[in-house]
Every structure is written in C-alpha cells, then in structure tokens.
Amino acid sequence: MRHLLSTEDLSLHNAKRILDTAEEMAAVGEREVKKLPALRGRTVVNLFFEDSTRTRISFEAAAKRLSADVINFAAKGSSVSKGESLKDTAQTLAAMGADAVVIRHWASGAPHRLAATDWIDAAVINAGDGTHEHPTQALLDAFTMRRHWAKLGGLPSTGADLKGMRVAIAGDVLHSRVARSNVWLLRTLGAQVTLVAPPTLLPIGVEQWPCSVSYDLDETLEKGVDAVMMLRVQGERMNASFFPSTREYSRRWGFDDNRLRTLDRIGLKDTIIMHPGPMNRGLEISAAAADSHRSTVLSQVRNGVSVRMAALYLLLSGETREPAANLSKESN
Amino acid sequence: MVSNNGAYLIRGAAILDGAKEDLLIRDGFIVDRGVNINADGATVIEGDGLVALPGMVDVHTHLREPGREDAETVETGTRAAALGGFTAVHAMANSTPVADTAGVVEQVHSLGQTAGWVDVRPVGAVTVGLAGEQLAELGAMADSRAQVRMFSDDGLCVHDPVLMRRALEYVKAFDGVVAQHAQEPRLTEGAQMNEGDVSAVLGLAGWPAVAEESIIARDVLLTQHVGSRLHVCHVSTAGSVEIIRWAKARGINVTAEVTPHHLLLTDELVRSYDPVYKVNPPLRTDADVQALRAALADGTIDVVGTDHAPHPSEHKECEWAQAAMGMTGLETALSVVQQTMIETGLMSWSDFARVTSTAPAVIGRLADQGRPLETGEPANIILVDPAARWTVDPSAMATMGRNSPFAGRELPGKVVATFFKGHPTVLDGKLNTPYRAAAVQHPVQAAGPVSGL
Numbered sequence: 151m152r153h154l155l156s157t158e159d160l161s162l163h164n165a166k167r168i169l170d171t172a173e174e175m176a177a178v179g180e181r182e183v184k185k186l187p188a189l190r191g192r193t194v195v196n197l198f199f200e201d202s203t204r205t206r207i208s209f210e211a212a213a214k215r216l217s218a219d220v221i222n223f224a225a226k227g228s229s230v231s232k233g234e235s236l237k238d239t240a241q242t243l244a245a246m247g248a249d250a251v252v253i254r255h256w257a258s259g260a261p262h263r264l265a266a267t268d269w270i271d272a273a274v275i276n277a278g279d280g281t282h283e284h285p286t287q288a289l290l291d292a293f294t295m296r297r298h299w300a301k302l303g304g305l306p307s308t309g310a311d312l313k314g315m316r317v318a319i320a321g322d323v324l325h326s327r328v329a330r331s332n333v334w335l336l337r338t339l340g341a342q343v344t345l346v347a348p349p350t351l352l353p354i355g356v357e358q359w360p361c362s363v364s365y366d367l368d369e370t371l372e373k374g375v376d377a378v379m380m381l382r383v384q385g386e387r388m389n390a391s392f393f394p395s396t397r398e399y400s401r402r403w404g405f406d407d408n409r410l411r412t413l414d415r416i417g418l419k420d421t422i423i424m425h426p427g428p429m430n431r432g433l434e435i436s437a438a439a440a441d442s443h444r445s446t447v448l449s450q451v452r453n454g455v456s457v458r459m460a461a462l463y464l465l466l467s468g469e470t471r472e473p474a475a476n477l478s479k480e481s482n
Numbered sequence: 483m484v485s486n487n488g489a490y491l492i493r494g495a496a497i498l499d500g501a502k503e504d505l506l507i508r509d510g511f512i513v514d515r516g517v518n519i520n521a522d523g524a525t526v527i528e529g530d531g532l533v534a535l536p537g538m539v540d541v542h543t544h545l546r547e548p549g550r551e552d553a554e555t556v557e558t559g560t561r562a563a564a565l566g567g568f569t570a571v572h573a574m575a576n577s578t579p580v581a582d583t584a585g586v587v588e589q590v591h592s593l594g595q596t597a598g599w600v601d602v603r604p605v606g607a608v609t610v611g612l613a614g615e616q617l618a619e620l621g622a623m624a625d626s627r628a629q630v631r632m633f634s635d636d637g638l639c640v641h642d643p644v645l646m647r648r649a650l651e652y653v654k655a656f657d658g659v660v661a662q663h664a665q666e667p668r669l670t671e672g673a674q675m676n677e678g679d680v681s682a683v684l685g686l687a688g689w690p691a692v693a694e695e696s697i698i699a700r701d702v703l704l705t706q707h708v709g710s711r712l713h714v715c716h717v718s719t720a721g722s723v724e725i726i727r728w729a730k731a732r733g734i735n736v737t738a739e740v741t742p743h744h745l746l747l748t749d750e751l752v753r754s755y756d757p758v759y760k761v762n763p764p765l766r767t768d769a770d771v772q773a774l775r776a777a778l779a780d781g782t783i784d785v786v787g788t789d790h791a792p793h794p795s796e797h798k799e800c801e802w803a804q805a806a807m808g809m810t811g812l813e814t815a816l817s818v819v820q821q822t823m824i825e826t827g828l829m830s831w832s833d834f835a836r837v838t839s840t841a842p843a844v845i846g847r848l849a850d851q852g853r854p855l856e857t858g859e860p861a862n863i864i865l866v867d868p869a870a871r872w873t874v875d876p877s878a879m880a881t882m883g884r885n886s887p888f889a890g891r892e893l894p895g896k897v898v899a900t901f902f903k904g905h906p907t908v909l910d911g912k913l914n915t916p917y918r919a920a921a922v923q924h925p926v927q928a929a930g931p932v933s934g935l
Contacts, residue, residue: 158683237799257801258685259755282685330685355682
C-alpha cells in the first residue's frame, strides 16, 4: 500500500492486514504508556478543508501514539481561504517535508488528485472526501463488527472476516461517504449488506452495488440482522424535498424505541446498533437506542484510533511502504 | 497581400476519397478540376495519397476573446482551427463582455479578419448578458457587418419557455437559428458528471440525461408551433437522439450537433477524477456513444461541432468540483471523427464532408463555405493524409488550452494542407501564413460559377 484512498479497491489481503495490525495497536491503547516509537521523526499533516473535530483528533491521537510529529492544517483561517489552490497547498506541505497527508475535503476525489499528481510525494490518507468515501471510518466499523462477530463465533478477531454477518445500513445513502466505504469493505470481508433508505436518498445506479436495497426498515429488521448502522441526516437535506418532514423520516427510517423493542421481540439478542457520529438523537436514532447495551458508538470511537494507527503505521513504516514510482492507488 | 501569381495546383488528390484529380486554384477560387492539368506557373502540391475535402466549418467554438485572453485569443484559436482543417468557425457568445450587441460581434468578426486564418462567424447571444431574462438585440446583430445568423446562450440554457418561444419566432425575420444548449437548470444544480453507475460510486452529483432530453423535447415542439428553425448544440444522450429523430420525422426544422469527444469518450474516464474529462454536457455511457455514432451516420445528427473550450491550466489543476468545464477540440476533431466514424465503417469521407463542412455551412448560412470542390467554387479546401498516425501532445498545439482529453492517445489522420479563400494557411502540416484580402477584393459570392476570372 502506498495510499489509503478508498475501500472500493482495497484488497481482502490489505483490509485484513490493516484490521489485524489495528488489533495490535489496540493493545497499546490499553497500556499505561500508550505510545510506540514507530514513527519517530516522521511528519503527519492533518489537512482539513472541512470541519471535523472528531476525525481530526482521532488521527492526531493515532499519529501521536506512534510518536510522529503532527501538523494540523485547517483550511479555514489559512491561506486556503484566501484562494490558494490545492496544488499550491500540497506543494507547500511537500516542501516542508510531510511524510503523510491526512486529507479531509468537501470535494469528492480530492485525495485522489493529491495521490495521482506530482504535487506531493507523501502517503495520502483519505479522511473523508465529499460524498465519495471515508475508508478509515469503514475500517473502524469493520473492526468493531469483526470483534463482535468473532466473539459470537468463539474465534479470535485477528485473521477473521465477516462471512455470514447481516448488516443493515439505514439513512441518507445518496450523500454518505460512510455508506459507500462500508458497502465495498463489507463486501470484501464477506458480509451481506442491505441498504435501507427513502428512494430519494439512494443514488441512481445503486442497483449495481454488491448489496440489497430496501425501502422498509421494519421488514429488514424482521428478516434478521446482526448489525444496524444508522447514518446521520444532514441538516441541509431537511428542506430540499428529500423527505416531507423530519417526523415522517424518523417514523419510517429512524431507529426508534419501537424498533429497539422489535429486536428483543424477535429474539435478536446479539444485534448491535452502530452510528458513525455525531448523532441526531430523536431523528435517525432514539436516545434509548443510542444508550442501549447494543450501541457500539463509543467502541467505534475507541477503535477509530487503533485503525488509524494501523493505517499510518503500514503506510509509513519502512518495510511496507512502496517506492514513489508506483503510482497505482492501491497495490498488493 | 496575395501575390499576383498565388496559384496552386493540387495534383492527384482523391477528391472526397474518390477519383484522383487535379485542382487548380487561383485568386480564391477553384478554376479547374480534372486530370493532367497544366501547372502553368502555379505552385504544385503533390496530392498523392491524400484526400481533398471542403474546408471544415465548426458551428461551435469558444475563442474566449474578448475578456479571457489568458485562455485563448482569436489569433491563437483560429491558428488552431486552420491546423485542424477548418476554414470557418462560429465563435460562441460567452465572452466578456458577452457578444449580445452589434458592437461586440463586429469586434470579434474584425479580429477574425485581421487574424486571417479562417472565417470567424460570431454567434450572438439570445439574451442580454446570457442572463436568460430579456432578448438581446438580435436584429441589430443580424444587420451588423458580422451578419449574425446563429444565436445561442451556449454554456447556459434558454430555459424560460416563453423566452425561447419568442427567440425562435423573432429570428424568423432574418433567417436566423437559435442554437440551444439543452440543460434544464434545476435538474442539474451542482451537477458534476453523468448521473448513473459511475456517479453513484464516485459520489459526484449526477447530471441526468433527462435534463437534456426534456429541453430538447420542449424546444422541438416550440419550433414546430412557431414554424422556426432550431439547432441543438452538443447532443450527448441516446434519448436526445430519439427525440430529434422523431422531430425530423414530423418535419420539424431542427438540426443537431455532436462533439468529437462525445463520439469517443465515456464517463468511465471520470474514475480518475482528472478534470480534463470534465465537460458540459458531461461524458456519458458507451450506449450513448454508440447511439450518437449511429445518429451521425444516419443523418439524425447533422453536424460535428467541436465545442472547443480552452481553459488556463489552473482551472484544471485542482479538485474536480472546482474545475472548469470544457475541452479543446479544434486540432483533434478530424482525427477523432476519422477514428470513430470512418475507421468503424459507419461513414465515408464524402459523409465526413457533409457533417463537417456542407451541413454546418448551411446551418450557419455561410454561402461561400461547405461548397463542392468544383470549378468556379470558392477554394476552401483541405488535404488530409488518412494513413498518418500521431500521438496527441497538448503542449505542441496552437491553441493556448492544454486541456485535451485525448492527450497521449494515438489518433489517425493528419491535416496536411488547408486552403482558405485560395490561400494556403497550412502547408506540410504546419502553419503557413494567414490570408490577406487583396487590394481589389472579389465580392463575396454566393454559390455558382464565377465568370471573368
């Protein structure tokens, strides 16, 4: 691996390598001194063109636990807001000797541009681009699911996949980079995915994706599901005729208390409820569901640091990093 | 000044890929066509292995001047046109200021004459400032020295149905045509690429085919209702082809254009996120490409228009969503059409002449362009080497734009010579010299033999 841009082209081998490495990193997080010297002297830049405190501090914690030097570059209030181009920003970071760029951008494909051009020769990690992908979120989700699924099967997480696991992803799929990255990665790991959304919030072309699609959350739950992932509803969708009202959305596609009771009623005692955060309590997820023992919301946050440590380690440590001449997005 | 003995004898070129004949050119006209014509002091150009065609006429060119001389000028754009085998281009109205008055179209027209590489026919804006609110002074532009006949808000759609109706009606007074950029604005807000399987994966806002097709359907019906003439710019979808085919079958006076890039490229290229593939209308699917080729071959689509749209590099070296839409096309059009239409067996070179010269000249009402290669006709002629192969290198082009989506591709066919009004603007595949009007200029002639030469 040279960059981590998407899960669409992430091989099973590399996906498992990241997840297995993350298991080792998680062990570090449980020690009293939560630090490894692996990336001492390496510089990681968090280049954020879009506000995301959660993702930024998760990457920052990951880099610091690996002893890397961290530079946070927020596009707001910087030269970028004065009209500097992505190209000039990238070349500036290259001149400062960045070894890895963690980029969050509102424009789909911006990380691919950094990786494909000669503007900068650093490892590029996509920390969420537009409505395209958010690969480390999908990896931390998969990590969380794998621990749960392996435990149910009485197996160690390391080396395991998600074969046979039934995952429902519900909400605004159309605008969700989290949904896209999850669909590809869960496919690679062998899970069965069902997307649940109002038809207005599914992309034209979704029928080509390796998953099933349903407009009915209740029916999806009744069929049996091992994990339910609720997607955040963005405020700007609420007045754009994607759905009539937030109340109607909540009734039809939100994970409310009735649906929480449904899981108990039909005997799905091991089904987990996931959310990438930040949550709109009372809209796509009820407070009772978010706070229930089924909720993995905080485990996801915790696992995020481990997964991002693994990604940084694998991209930046000498033995696994591939030479600059290899410009392929991802290779084995 | 044209030298007094500025005569040329093209020897043994295949006329429209037919029989090998000689063409004798003098004083701007073809003065003889036949075999073994005596050179009689004329400069001889060996045509063996070459195809002689009427000079290409582009109905859709962005020359950027006035206003964006950092992207292109009339001089650089028309040099590119001559090298690409064109003898006339229609300069789109979206300059700064917009070509919505007689003054601006006359300026562009005169810049074209000064440059001397091709006929520059300004396109007038339909609405003031391309704002889609109020008709521009179409009559004044038609009556100006630029003699505008084609009107377009290209880049933007005349989406108000009442305004479109009025424009179609009004241009009837001077045999004008409204060239519509068919794009329903509400359906394409923030649109970045064709809406379909690829946009779903890439997370780029979709540009549905129906946004184009619904406007074309409305406009052909309006055209029928008011009995006017409509030209549809850069048709890009299979559905649009069906609507135009239906309209023509009903006798509606509609013509349509396809770009070279829509004949070859698909939205699969967007997977690279390289903005060189960002264009309006967007690259579509392979099914659309095949439908467009079939439509050009069967006459449903009348002409090839380049939609040559040069941009400074900084408008392409950025994020996809930030990048400008458009591709250069003047210097690759012939080769792309040869590859997609002729080498596939869909068309002959005679058909090529129809879609790149004869039909576009009729649409733009250019009397002395797109004429047959016969004695007495204006000498707007190109010589093409169909066996040549070349690799596209944008940095070697005459256009200032480096945004060619064909960069690095090997394409067939090369323009060896371009004769504009009898003067070689291109020789041996290189720019020669521009045409300069003689002190005693022949009056611009309509069709028909020219006597007393």
